[in-house]
Each structure stands twice: as C-alpha cells, then as structure tokens.
Amino acid sequence: xxxxxxxxxxxxxxxxxxxxxxxxALQAFADGGLxxxxxxxxxxxxxxxxxxxxxxxxxxxxxxxxxxxxFVDAHVHYPQVRIIGALGRSLLDWLDQVALPEEARxxxxxxxxxxxxxxxxxxxxxxxxxxxxxGAHFSQATAALFDAADSCGIRIAxxxxxxxxxxxxxxxxxxxxAYEESTELIRRYHGRGKLLYAVTPRFALSATESMLEVCQTxxxxxPGVRLQTHINESTGxxxxxxxxxxxxxxxxxxxxxxxxxxxxxxMAHNVHATDSELARLAAAGTSIAHCPGSNAMLxxxxxxxxxxxxxxxxxxxxxxxxxxxxxxxxKEALQAYLxxxxxxxxxxxxxxxxxxLCTRAGADALGLxxxxxxxxSGKAADFAYMRPVEGGLLESVIRHADSSEQVLGSLFTMAxxxxxxxxxxxxxxxxxxxxxxx
Numbered sequence: 422x423x424x425x426x427x428x429x430x431x432x433x434x435x436x437x438x439x440x441x442x443x444x445x446a447l448q449a450f451a452d453g454g455l456x457x458x459x460x461x462x463x464x465x466x467x468x469x470x471x472x473x474x475x476x477x478x479x480x481x482x483x484x485x486x487x488x489x490x491x492f493v494d495a496h497v498h499y500p501q502v503r504i505i506g507a508l509g510r511s512l513l514d515w516l517d518q519v520a521l522p523e524e525a526r527x528x529x530x531x532x533x534x535x536x537x538x539x540x541x542x543x544x545x546x547x548x549x550x551x552x553x554x555x556g557a558h559f560s561q562a563t564a565a566l567f568d569a570a571d572s573c574g575i576r577i578a579x580x581x582x583x584x585x586x587x588x589x590x591x592x593x594x595x596x597x598x599a600y601e602e603s604t605e606l607i608r609r610y611h612g613r614g615k616l617l618y619a620v621t622p623r624f625a626l627s628a629t630e631s632m633l634e635v636c637q638t639x640x641x642x643x644p645g646v647r648l649q650t651h652i653n654e655s656t657g658x659x660x661x662x663x664x665x666x667x668x669x670x671x672x673x674x675x676x677x678x679x680x681x682x683x684x685x686x687x688m689a690h691n692v693h694a695t696d697s698e699l700a701r702l703a704a705a706g707t708s709i710a711h712c713p714g715s716n717a718m719l720x721x722x723x724x725x726x727x728x729x730x731x732x733x734x735x736x737x738x739x740x741x742x743x744x745x746x747x748x749x750x751x752k753e754a755l756q757a758y759l760x761x762x763x764x765x766x767x768x769x770x771x772x773x774x775x776x777x778l779c780t781r782a783g784a785d786a787l788g789l790x791x792x793x794x795x796x797x798s799g800k801a802a803d804f805a806y807m808r809p810v811e812g813g814l815l816e817s818v819i820r821h822a823d824s825s826e827q828v829l830g831s832l833f834t835m836a837x838x839x840x841x842x843x844x845x846x847x848x849x850x851x852x853x854x855x856x857x858x859x
Contacts, residue, residue: 424458425848426475428468429483429806431455432829433490433795434777439730447773449825455488457802460848465796483806487832489776490795491550491803491846492750493783494740496649496689496710498555499540499566499579500524500533501743512655512719512744520743521589524558528591533562537569545575545852547748548805548841553649553687553710553739553787554579555621558592560602567610574851576803578617578647578787581606583636584627596631600638607643615846617787619647619687624654625675626661637679647685647787650676652709653698654690655721673698682707687786689739691729692722699732708735708786711778713756715744723760726768737782748838750779755833772829802848807832807840815840 431453438446454471456463456478464471472480500523507519527533544552556563556579563581570577583599584592594602603620611618620639622628628636640648653659653672662672669675673694676682684706691698691709702709711724729736740746740753754775761767770778784794793803809816815835822828832840844852 424456424463424475424478426472426478426480427455427457427483427488427806428480429453429486429488430825430828431465431488431796432776432825433465434773434781435795435797437781438774438777446777447826447829449829451825452484453488455796455802455804457848460802462796462798462800462802464798483808486806486808486842489548489805489807490780491793491805491844492548492779493737493787493794494544494549494552494750495687495708495737495783495786496555496712496739497552497742497748500527500536500557500562502536502540502543504743505745505747508718510719511657512721513657513661515719515744516588521592523743525589525591527557527559527562530561530565533557533559534565534569537562537565540566541569541573541575542852543748545573545844546841546854547750547838548807548844549575549748549750550803550805550844550846550851551576551783551787551789551793553577553619553647555582555623555649556580558582558584558594560606563606564609567606567616571614571616574615574846574849576615576793576846578619580619580621580649582621582623583632584623585629585632587627588623594632596635599632600635603635603639607639607646611643611646617645617647618643619649622650622681624651624658625672626658626665633675633679633681636681640681647687648681648683649687649689650681652676652688652691653693655719656693659693671695671698673701677701685788687737689741690716690721692716692724694725694728696728696732699728699734703733706735708737710739710786711736711757712739712741712745712753713760714746714753715741717756717760718746719744723764724757725766726757726761727766730768735782735786736778737786738778751833751836754779758833772826772833775833776829801846803846804844805841806843807836808842809836809840
C-alpha cells in the first residue's frame with residue numbers, strides 16, 4: 422500500500438456551520454498532519470499525534486503552507502471561458518449579445534476541445550477538484566469536456582445543455598434528439614472514473630413542456646444521474662416565465678411538475694425566491710448554487726441567504742464563470758461575504774462558513790458528501806496545497822495573525838491562483854505550479 426504524511430497548517434469543515442455554532446464546525450490545525458493511503462484519508466489532526474499513530478510513513482514537509490479540501494464548484498459554464506468580463510449588461514441582454522453567440526461556436530469540435538482543456542486546467546489551477554458543469558448544446562463538445570476532465574483526473578458532473586426555444590436556433594434540439602444524444606452520453610460517461618452525468622435543461626424559459634418531459638424521462642430511466650438548471654435569477658426572467666407557463670404559480674412549480682426537484686438536483690441563483698418556493702425546495706432536498714459574483718456582475722440582485730438558511734434550503738457556491746468574475750472559489754466566497762455585509766438582512770459569514778460553502782456544501786449538493794468535501798477518515802484525498810509567495814504581503818499578514826480563523830480569513834481575502842502550489846484528487850497530482858516559490 423502507498424502511504425504519505427503531509428505536514429502543513431490544515432483547515433476543514435466536517436460539519437455544517439449553518440446547523441450549529443459556526444466556531445465548532447471549523448477544524449484548524451496550525452501544525453497539522455494528513456495521512457493518505459491509496460488515495461484515501463487515513464488520519465487528520467495535530468502533526469505529532471498523527472505521526473505517533475502512524476509511524477514509518479514517508480513525510481512531506483509543507484510547513485509555511487496550508488492544506489484545504491479541494492474546492493467544489495456547484496455551478497459553472499464550460500463554454501463561457503473566453504467571455505469573462507463583459508460589463509454593464511443584465512442577464513437576458515448578456516445571454517443574447519455575449520454568451521449565446523460564443524456557445525454557438527462550440528459546434529466546431531476542435532474549438533470546443535481547446536476550450537475544454539483550458540476549462541479543466543483553469544479549474545485545477547484554482548484548487549477546484551470537483552465541479553458541476555453546464556456542458557455545451559452540442560453532443561461532441563460535451564463529450565470533449567468529459568474527455569478532458571477524465572484525462573486531467575478531476576471530478577465533474579456535466580451534461581448536454583437542452584433547449585428548444587427562446588435561444589439561437591442553432592442551440593436547439595428536438596425532444597427526440599435531446600433524449601437520444603443525452604442517453605448516449607450517459608452510456609459513455611456516467612460513472613466512468615470520476616465522471617458523473619447531469620441532465621441539464623438550460624432554464625425553463627428555453628424549454629417547452631415536451632423538452633421538460635424528456636428531462637423527466639432521463640432522470641427516471643437513470644436514477645444515479647444529477648439534475649442541474651437555473652431558477653429565479655433575475656426579475657426579467659421571472660416575468661417572462663409567467664407568460665410561457667401561465668399555469669405555474671411560480672418558477673419552481675414548472676420544475677416540480679416534471680419531477681425535476683429533489684435531492685440530486687442543483688438549481689443556480691434563486692435570488693428572487695418566494696417563501697413557498699423555499700419551503701418546497703427544503704422539503705424536496707434540492708440544493709441552490711449561490712453565485713454572488715455573477716449576481717453582482719449582471720445586476721441580478723442580492724441573494725437572500727438568511728431566508729434560505731431559515732427555511733432549511735441547502736446552499737453551495739458556484740463561480741458561474743462567464744457571467745461571473747472567474748474560476749477562483751476563494752474569490753467567490755469573498756464575494757458572498759461582501760454581498761451579505763451589504764444586505765439589510767444579510768447573513769453574517771465567517772471564515773469557517775466560507776470554507777464550508779467552498780467544500781463540504783458543494784459535496785453535499787452533488788450527493789458526494791460521503792466521498793469528498795473534508796478530511797474525515799475514509800474520504801478521498803482531494804486537496805489543495807496553498808502557500809504565500811515568499812516576501813509577499815499575504816505572508817506578512819499570516820505571520821502576524823492572532824488566530825487560525827484570522828489566517829483562514831486572510832486566505833479568502835488575499836490568496837489567488839498564484840498561491841495554489843499543488844492540487845490532488847484521490848491522492849494523485851492533477852496540478853502543480855512550477856516557479857521559484859514552489
């Protein structure tokens with residue numbers, strides 16, 4: 422058996438800070454030890470204690486650096502890598518003028534394959550080891566994403582994006598095409614290595630009832646797949662929905678009619694949720710992917726985090742990418758913190774809560790909490806090794822911090838991809854930064 426002992430400061434959140442005192446959810450070890458055997462966590466705790474209980478294991482000394490569980494991005498669009506940074510637009514205008522023309526280019530398989538490689542590398546280089554990804558509207562482009570992720574070694578759940586109205590015509594499928602192409606992708610990729618399939622209606626505005634019936638059929642025929650979509654992102658979107666589905670009392674009712682809400686479902690945004698929707702989401706076990714960066718960039722609104730938590734709705738974080746501010750989950754968590762600080766009824770978030778949202782919460786949303794998300798014994802050894810640049814401001818701030826919580830807070834506030842030194846999935850290196858500070 423292959424075993425290794427890593428020594429560094431360690432942070433993880435094995436329990437939910439929104440269900441108990443947040444200070445008890447965060448586990449921090451200033452001089453920590455993490456034992457990995459055959460890709461699994463064997464032990465995590467104070468270094469001397471872990472070493473004494475596991476003698477004779479080769480060690481890697483990363484003191485001065487930090488080990489965090491691999492980040493889990495609960496909502497991100499792979500075809501949107503090259504359109505980050507379009508300012509001054511609202512959601513529907515941004516879709517029409519920026520996102521959809523770029524997504525139509527994914528019909529070119531060579532273009533899509535290049536984007537897929539770039540996308541996967543961007544995830545890994547930011548410390549993200551697992552992501553729930555909107556694929557492309559084209560089967561071959563979606564296959565290219567699965568192949569790129571499989572080659573890299575990161576975990577993704579993704580799927581063919583399904584639409585048959587309200588978008589560019591070249592992004593449409595007939596219901597029969599949607600069913601056949603999705604079924605073939607599920608056969609090829611679901612459960613292969615670290616890959617999972619997610620049935621992916623883009624959003625209710627772009628799907629007729631016949632397309633939503635296809636999604637219902639796919640979920641019913643393949644019980645292990647996930648479901649991802651959008652809900653209540655902007656007021657304009659919600660207003661348009663009432664015209665297309667006059668029978669629906671609210672946005673969620675459209676998905677409920679086709680049994681698309683449930684414990685394997687993740688719906689992005691939910692900025693403009695009603696109290697009834699929140700109660701029903703909680704009862705169904707549906708998770709919400711909160712994307713504060715894109716909510717701010719597109720002017721969609723401030724996420725009612727306190728209402729979600731009070732209703733018992735599971736929430737994780739997503740970068741969104743094209744409509745957001747990039748791949749950094751640390752940056753996305755900071756955005757969540759800042760937005761809640763500005764809201765009249767915002768939910769105060771501390772460093773432990775932010776780490777939970779970046780890691781264990783995403784694992785729970787994807788139905789992978791027994792496999793990843795923290796350093797509990799038996800879980801896959803997915804982690805990011807981070808280190809301040811020697812002589813840099815972050816190093817100085819950390820050196821003068823008064824507590825582990827303050828150190829973690831400084832990582833969320835100041836750290837970026839330049840501080841991600843190595844990333845592992847199930848113990849295997851999927852990214853390593855090579856420069857003079859490595």
